[in-house]
Amino acid sequence: MKTKKSPLVLTLMLVLALAVTACGGKADTNNSGASAGESASPSASSSAGASPSASASASEAATKTYKDGLDREVEVPTHPERVVALSNVGELLSLGVKPAGTLNYYLDKYKNGDALSGVASVGDQEADVEKVTAADPDLIIVSSYFKPELIESLQKIAPTVATPWGQPPLTQLNVLAGLLGKETEEKAWIEKYNAKAAEVKEKIRPKVAEGSTAVVLQFWNKAIYQHATNVFQPLFEGVGFVPTEKEEAVEKSAEISEEGVIDYAGDADYLFILVDGQPDKDRYEELKKTAWKNLKAVKNDRVVLVDSARWNDYSTAAMEWILEDLETQFGQ
Structure with missing residues (x-):
């Protein structure tokens, strides 16, 4: 069962393992209501199995x-x-x-x-x-x-x-729309989401240069995890941050060492870190003074600490929350 304090890595380890054949490590959601590099769009219920x-x-x-x-x-x-x-x-x-x-x-x-x-x-x-x-x-x-x-x-x-466990949020939305006869509501939500993503993308443009690269990490239980780009669709497909080559190559959730992050995220323009409480924030404060002080994002003060509870749900609700947080961070 999913626990109240379930980390994204535990929730998604199986999710992403199952999704590898569909996404190849990229935000490829042709069978889940969105194509890589395109806005979300409805798909047939049969695509979710x-x-x-x-x-x-x-x-x-x-x-x-x-x-x-x-x-x-x-x-x-x-x-x-x-x-x-x-x-x-x-x-x-x-x-x-x-x-x-x-x-x-x-x-x-x-x-x-x-x-x-x-x-x-x-x-x-x-x-x-x-x-x-x-x-x-x-x-x-x-x-x-x-x-x-x-x-x-x-x-x-x-x-x-x-x-079906292990499917992206847009697939889950499509499955439930078919079950409940809510196809009209599904289409309306996707249209609203796409419009919001476009709005946020426009709002952040003055602060975030087009083509800016990003890497996402998660602090959890004294460990650090990396995740595939399709987990954070709003960040990449939605508003246009570009995954680094190493980020794009990630096919499933995996633990990464503090030292490994230096190579993995060293050239990223932005670094987004999911944190859960003050201890995680304190850990980053220590790392930015020591092991990670030469990371490009750290040196340029472009590290964004985000709330795990909002970013780790792998749901359409989380897609909305991520957009909200990006707008708050960059669009004001």
Whole structure:
């Protein structure tokens, strides 16, 4: 299960390993609603490996048969009204769907604002079957990495669909749009996102020279990690930072040493570091005076410390948060 303090590296190690064949280490999301170097655009649900096949048209049937990310055929309501989401909360909200219940992990992550106000807790970091039952769902959404026995227990409460674990946010959005009949909302979200990305790109242009290169690192639990560019689509495809050759070559999340960063990020114009709290910030302050003092980004004061909680979710919500942070950092 995904934990409240789950680092991006743990969340994405499998994600990126699965995505290697699709992305080749680049932001290639032809099957997830966006092509490398282009704006996000809708794609067919079948590209995610989970597509609905209604037994009758939505207007004629209360339910439809849906093949999920575990290749199971699940009879689901055509228009569910009470969805319990144990995964993909960010994508649901992007589609305008407020879940009836979710985990405390998401309730905490989305505590700023009213996106999940009034939503019932159905467990801390793992689902509590009794609480899920009390939420009275007509559909339950989980990820395909959930334990089979838990999915079986949830299926006894309400139709339970597993979304395909390891897919990029735009693919997850597309999968859920197909499941819930929210294709119009999906298109609207993508158009809104693309417009916002273009706006932020224009706003930061006076401060960030066109063609500026960037590398992203993450501090976590006394280690440092590197990630593939497609994890941070808003930074690269969205507003136009250019990955260095070494950044672009990364195909999956991996630990990197402090000394390794000197070679890996040495020529980057900008260095973005995901941090979680003051200890991580203190660590960077020490490194910039010692081992990393000659990094180009350090010498030019172009190191940006960003909040892991906002950048590490690998969701459409995180895509929006990253744009917001870039606008705040460079566009004011």
